[in-house]
Amino acid sequence: MSFIPPHTIKELELKANEARMLVVDMLEDAGSGHTAGPLGIADIFTALYFHSAKHDVHNPDWEERDRIILSNGHIVPIRYAVMALAGYFPIEELKTLRKFGSRLQGHPERSKIFALETTSGPLGSGLSQAAGIAYAGRMDNKKFTTFCLMSDGEMQTGNIWEAAMFAGKNRLSNLIGIIDRNNIQINGMTEDVMPIEPLKDKWESFNWHVIEVNGNNIEEVVYAIDTARAIYEKPIMIIAHTIPGKGIKEIEFDYTWHGKPPTKEEEQKFLKELRTLRGKIESTHHD
Ligand SMILES: Cc1ncc(C[n+]2csc(CCOP(=O)(O)OP(=O)(O)O)c2C)c(N)n1
Numbered sequence: 001m002s003f004i005p006p007h008t009i010k011e012l013e014l015k016a017n018e019a020r021m022l023v024v025d026m027l028e029d030a031g032s033g034h035t036a037g038p039l040g041i042a043d044i045f046t047a048l049y050f051h052s053a054k055h056d057v058h059n060p061d062w063e064e065r066d067r068i069i070l071s072n073g074h075i076v077p078i079r080y081a082v083m084a085l086a087g088y089f090p091i092e093e094l095k096t097l098r099k100f101g102s103r104l105q106g107h108p109e110r111s112k113i114f115a116l117e118t119t120s121g122p123l124g125s126g127l128s129q130a131a132g133i134a135y136a137g138r139m140d141n142k143k144f145t146t147f148c149l150m151s152d153g154e155m156q157t158g159n160i161w162e163a164a165m166f167a168g169k170n171r172l173s174n175l176i177g178i179i180d181r182n183n184i185q186i187n188g189m190t191e192d193v194m195p196i197e198p199l200k201d202k203w204e205s206f207n208w209h210v211i212e213v214n215g216n217n218i219e220e221v222v223y224a225i226d227t228a229r230a231i232y233e234k235p236i237m238i239i240a241h242t243i244p245g246k247g248i249k250e251i252e253f254d255y256t257w258h259g260k261p262p263t264k265e266e267e268q269k270f271l272k273e274l275r276t277l278r279g280k281i282e283s284t285h286h287d
């Protein structure tokens, strides 16, 4: 397993913080959208785009690129923010989120941005797409990895488990799923709406290798992806335990923030909180 220098982790943490600030800003501008999910999964998207995934901003169609499939399309603001920071489009374009005619719709559309692998929004379909892409990649003898980001709410959909069976049967070790286990969905806590536990046991029984991590700890996320790449003859599921709304105390753990944007006043307050957090990260000494 590769060693990640502490200063690299710090850089990633700062990047995730910056992406969170962009998310708060763009959602307030849009006046609608999802806040809790994007903030919670910021560290994972940052780890992928700035460290773990193979991709080339100057050649988005590069055949050997890792495929990043976003199944729970509603959390796309964080993907847009991280992609903008990585140079896929101008930061100013984030202001057009959800605007008529914009490339940056509330749910991602591949026809508008080719650097996205799929269009998504209807929950539960991403893993089937990802499993098909991974299967085709193996048939073509390609070395890329297919990542599929999913939400815990999606675990309640039937299509996920068909894909789980398919990938397990075909030993798709080039497929790495990541579940945002944030415990919330649109109208409550997952275990109240429709329990999905024991989640690890479920995936293992479908012949997947399961890794559980703190999804808000970038170092853990990076090492988990490293480990996943070394697993032989099984698809891998990373269950990432995250805090919905991570970084902003008022939003953390509160499912009512699933699908509402901050007001102008809240935006200012939240940005201040994230700036304080940035100061803390900057002053942390990693030896
Ligand atoms: C097939 C389908 N049914 C319903 C919806 C509406 N919907 C959008 S997000 C969501 C909640 C899903 O839970 P989760 O993704 O875990 O929410 P989060 O953690 O982001 O708050 C629902 C029901 C949808 N997008 N697709």
Ligand SMILES: [Mg+2]
Pocket (backbone or CB within 6 Å): 151, 152, 153, 180, 181, 182, 183, 184, 185
């Ligand atoms: Mg959720």
